Amino acid sequence: MKLRQKILLLAVAPLAVAMLGIALAVRHQATALVRHERGLVEAAYLQSKETELRHYVELAQSAIAPLVRAGRDDAAARQAAMAALARLDYGPDGYFFLYDMQGRNLMHPRQPELVGQDLWELRDPQGVPTIQRLIATARAGGGAVRYLWKKPSSQQLAPKLGYVVAVPEWGWMLGTGIYLDDVEETLRQLDARAETDIRETMAWIGVIAAISILLVAAGGLALNISEHREADAKLRQLAQRVVQSQEEERARLSRDLHDGVSQLLVSVKLLLETAANRLRQAPAQAEVVVPVLDTTLVRLDAAFNEVRRVSRNLRPALLDDLGLLAALRHLAREMADESGLAIDVALEGTPRPLADEQATALFRIAQEALTNVARHAHARRVGVTLSFLPAHTCLAVRDDGSGFDVARMQSDPRRGIGLRNLRERVAALGGHFDLASGPGGTWLCATLPLAPDSPARMPA
Template structure:
C-alpha cells in the first residue's frame, strides 16, 4: 500500500513544478521582458530627442558663427560700397578683399549676382562667370535660387548640398547669405556638416552600445531572478514532498498500528468472550452426553443441562452480534446513518454518565456507503474522545442534510484542548488526523474549535463527493 502511494508521487511533483513555472517563473519572465522593452523604447526615444537637441544647438551655434563671419566680410567691403563708386575696379578690389578672407581649409566666401551668375569662388574658380540659376543638387533642389531667395528676404541660413573642396565629395552644407543691393550682389559663406553628421553618428553608436549593455544587465538580472524563484519553488516543492512523504509514512504506520490494535481487540473478545462461552457449552454438552451414556433411561434429568447449553449458545450468538456490530453496525446499512447514530448514543450512554442527544435537520436523504461510514466513524471517534478526555456531561450530535452538503456536528461542554498543539504533536491526535484525511479523501471539510467551555467538531461532505487527490489531503 505504501509503495503504491510512492509510485503516485512523481506525477504530483511534476504538477507542482509546472505550477511553479506558470505561476512564478513565467509571469516574472514576462514582467522582465516588458521592463526590458519599455527601457529600450524609452532609451531610444531619449537618445533621439537628445540627438535632435544636440543637432539643433550645434546648428544654431554654427549659424550664429556664420552670421558673424558674413558681418565681418560686410565690414571689410563697406567703405567701398558706401563710396558710391560702381566702377569695375572698385568692385574687383572688393572681390579681391573677400577672396583673401578665409577661416580654415573649407571656410571661404562666395559672391553671386542676384540673377544667379557666379562672381567669385576662391575654391572653385571654374565656376566664375557661369550662370548657375538652374543648378540643382543631387536631391533635385535649386541651390542658387534658394540662396538668392534667402538673401533677398533680408539674409539667413540655408541648408544644401555642395562639393567639399578638401575631399571633392558632395556633402551637406549650412550657408549664410546676405544681399548687397547697391551692387546687386549676394554675399555668403558656409560650413560643411559632414563632420557634424559623423559626430552625431558616433553619439548614436555610443547610445546604442549603452542600450545593449543595459539590456544585457536586465537579462542577467532577469536570469538570476528566475533562477532564484525557480530554486525557491523547487525548495518549497521538496519541502512539501518531504512533508507529504512523512505524512504518508505516519499514516501507513497508523494503518498498521490500527490493524494490529483491531486484531488484538478481536483476539481478546474472541478469547475472553466467545471462546470461553463455547468452552462452557462444550463442557455442558459433554456432561449431558456422559449422563445419557451412563443412564440412558433417565432422559428427563438431561433436559436442564441441555437448556443450560442453549442459554449459553444464545450468549455466544449475542457476543458474535456485538463484535460484528462494532466492526460495522448493521443499522447503518438497514435503517441509515441517523438510526445508527442514535443506537451509538444509546450504547455509549449505557456505560457512562454522558447525556447524548442526537438530532436531525433538513430533508433526509440516503447516503452512499463511503460518506455514511465516514460520518459514523467521525461521530464514534468524537464520542469516544469526549468520554475519555473531555470531562463533559453533555454532548449534542446534529446531522444536517443541507442542499449541497451533509454536515455532522458534535458539541460538548467539556474542558477543551489545544487544537494547534495537538495537530503538530506526532504522538497525539492521530485519530483526529485520520478523520481529517478521511473527510479530505471525500472532498469534504473538517474543522475543530475548542475552548475551556467545550469543543465543537464539524465535518461536512458534499452531496456529490469529489475524487480524492493527494494535493487535497496535503492541504
C-alpha cells in the same frame, strides 16, 4: 498541468511580462532621449557654426570696407576687392563667393568655371532654387541658409551652411559657408553609438530577467523538493498510523474474543463435560443434569450475543440493510444501554442516497465520537444530528462533558490517534472535519460533499 507547475508559471509569467515591459519602456525612453540629444547637439553645432560664419563674413566686409567707403565704383576698385576676398580662404573647402543681385557669379575661388555665369535658375536635386534663396536672405539683411552644393574636395553634392550679406553700394551678395557632411557623419556615429548603448542595455535587462526567472524557478524547484520531502514524511507517518491502528484494532478484537467469546465457550465446554459425567455416573437421575444444561444454554446464548456484538462493531448489518440513520439510532440505543448516557439522534433535511464509503465514514465517526464521550467526557447527554444540506451531508456530535485541550491533544503524537484518523478519513473523501472543545462540552462535525455517482439507496 500540475498545481505546482501552474503556481510556478503564475510566478514566472508576471515577472517575464514586467521585465519585457521595463525593457520596452527603457528602449522607448532611451530612443526618445537620443533623438532629443541629437537635436540639441545638431542645433548647438549649427548655432556655433553660424556664429563662426558670421564672424568670417564680418572679417571679409572689413577687408573691403576701405574700398567701398571710398566711394569708388570703378572696375579697378572692384577687382581689388575681389582679389582681397579671394585671398581670404580657410581650409580646403573654406572660401568666399560673390554674386550680383541678378544671380550672376562674380567670384568663386574653388570653381572658377562658374565666374560670369547666370545661376539665377540653379536648383538642387529636390528642385529648390539655391541662388535665389541666398540673394533673398542677403536682401533681407543677411543670415544663414542651408542648401546643397558641390564640395570642392570630393566633387560631390553635400549639405552646406552658408552665411550671406549684401554689399548695396556695389550691388553684390557676399557669402561664405561650411559643408555639413562631416557634421552628419558625426551625428550618424552618435546615433550608432547610442543604438549600441541601447542594445547593451537591452542585453543587460535580458540577462537580469533570465537570472531572475532562473532564481524564481530554482526557488520553485527547491520548494517543490521540500514539499515532496514533507509529503513523503507525512506519508510515512500516515503509514505508521495505519499500521498502528490496524494493530490496535487487532488487539481489541483479540481481547474481545479472549475475554468474551473464548471464556464463554470454555465455560460451556466445562458445563457440558460436567453434564456428561453426571449422566455416565447416574443415568437414571436426568433431573440432576437439567440445571447444568440450562446454564449451558444461557452461556451459549451469551456467546452468540458476544459474537454478534463483535460482528456488529466490525460492520453493522443495519448500515447495509436500512441505511445510515437506522444504524445511528441503533448505535445510540446500544451505547445508551452500556454507558447510561442520554443519546438523542436527530435528522435535518430530506434524506437522500449516500455512497457506501460516505455512509461508512459517517457511521465510524459517530461510533468513535460516542465511544470517546463514554470513556473520557463524563457527560450526561449527547446529541447526534444528521443533516442533509443542498450541497453537503453533515454529521454533528455534541456532548455536555468536561471537554479537553484540542491543540495539546493534536500536538501530542501519542494521543488523539482516533481523532486524527477521523480527520484523515474525512479528508480522503474531500470533506471537512471541525472540532471544538471546552469546559461546556465538545462539538465535532464531519461535512462530506455530494457524491453524484452514489447508489440509489435511501437512508431510513
